[in-house]
Amino acid sequence: MGREVRRVPLDFDWPLNKVWEGFLTPDRFDEEDCPDCRNGYSPQAQNLYDLWYGKLSFDPASTGSTPFRYDSPAVRARAEQNVSQAPDYYGTGEAAIVREGQRLADLFNRAWSHHLSQADVDALIAGGRLYDFTHVVVPGKGWQPKDTPVRPTASEVNEWSLRGFGHDGINAHVVIQARCEREGIEERCSTCKGHGSIEKYEGQRAEAEAWEPIEPPKGDGWQLWETVSEGSPVSPVFATADELAGWMSDPARGNRWVPPAAAAKFIEDGWAPSFVGTSSMGVMSGVEWVGHHVADEK
Numbered sequence: 035m036g037r038e039v040r041r042v043p044l045d046f047d048w049p050l051n052k053v054w055e056g057f058l059t060p061d062r063f064d065e066e067d068c069p070d071c072r073n074g075y076s077p078q079a080q081n082l083y084d085l086w087y088g089k090l091s092f093d094p095a096s097t098g099s100t101p102f103r104y105d106s107p108a109v110r111a112r113a114e115q116n117v118s119q120a121p122d123y124y125g126t127g128e129a130a131i132v133r134e135g136q137r138l139a140d141l142f143n144r145a146w147s148h149h150l151s152q153a154d155v156d157a158l159i160a161g162g163r164l165y166d167f168t169h170v171v172v173p174g175k176g177w178q179p180k181d182t183p184v185r186p187t188a189s190e191v192n193e194w195s196l197r198g199f200g201h202d203g204i205n206a207h208v209v210i211q212a213r214c215e216r217e218g219i220e221e222r223c224s225t226c227k228g229h230g231s232i233e234k235y236e237g238q239r240a241e242a243e244a245w246e247p248i249e250p251p252k253g254d255g256w257q258l259w260e261t262v263s264e265g266s267p268v269s270p271v272f273a274t275a276d277e278l279a280g281w282m283s284d285p286a287r288g289n290r291w292v293p294p295a296a297a298a299k300f301i302e303d304g305w306a307p308s309f310v311g312t313s314s315m316g317v318m319s320g321v322e323w324v325g326h327h328v329a330d331e332k
């Protein structure tokens with residue numbers, strides 16, 4: 035993410051800050067919504083999905099889980115936190131904490147996502163999820179597996195799911211998929227084969243997959259592009275690198291101003307490795323200081 039230099043024709047006139055059309059997937063690849071599903075699941079799998087999020091009536095006993103109570107430690111902790119953060123809303127004191135604890139317990143008890151079975155947990159571990167339990171962050175290396183493999187219990191994971199962000203959509207999918215397999219349920223919608231949409235004509239999907247972005251035309255001009263979106267020009271087209279550097283280091287650009295030496299170095303790096311400009315990573319690692327300032331330019 036950042037800025038890169040592109041060499042474009044001198045008369046290239048694509049509007050500034052508008053994503054170059056060649057980078058965007060054409061509308062002709064949009065498919066029809068599937069008439070028989072919402073997101074590619076079979077009716078049975080859709081039920082599981084709704085149970086996961088508490089949109090269908092869920093019973094903790096169905097997964098062998100125990101309902102949370104207002105005074106379950108993890109519920110109580112959340113209730114205390116909520117009350118202390120907004121006393122004007124919740125009121126204060128023990129009564130407010132108990133009331134909020136009961137509300138939270140009722141909420142948590144309505145969703146499968148807070149009442150996983152051990153088989154569900156095992157599926158998540160097998161799917162490379164639950165890093166909070168199985169991995170540790172090592173400085174400079176990121177997430178690393180723990181020396182001794184960990185198999186958290188269902189109740190540990192369910193308590194964890196009450197804190198912080200809990201499960202994401204990928205976890206939901208992993209658990210639903212594994213349960214369908216265990217119970218011999220077809221997971222995917224038979225109409226759309228799990229895509230959630232159907233082709234407007236035969237071969238549309240294959241065409242979409244074969245589609246590749248079209249680069250802007252190349253030429254003798256010098257132009258600054260942002261790559262925070264798919265990519266759009268953010269400067270006029272200049273005839274020389276020096277002119278572009280001059281534009282970048284023009285004090286009139288206010289907080290987008292880049293020191294002249296840094297601009298020159300950035301343009302040199304942005305051009306040299308691959309003709310149409312380096313990736314933003316190249317800019318970042320090559321001239322970190324420049325990259326820093328350039329990345330700030332939003």
Ligand SMILES: [Zn+2]
Binds near residue numbers: 070
């Ligand atoms: Zn479908």
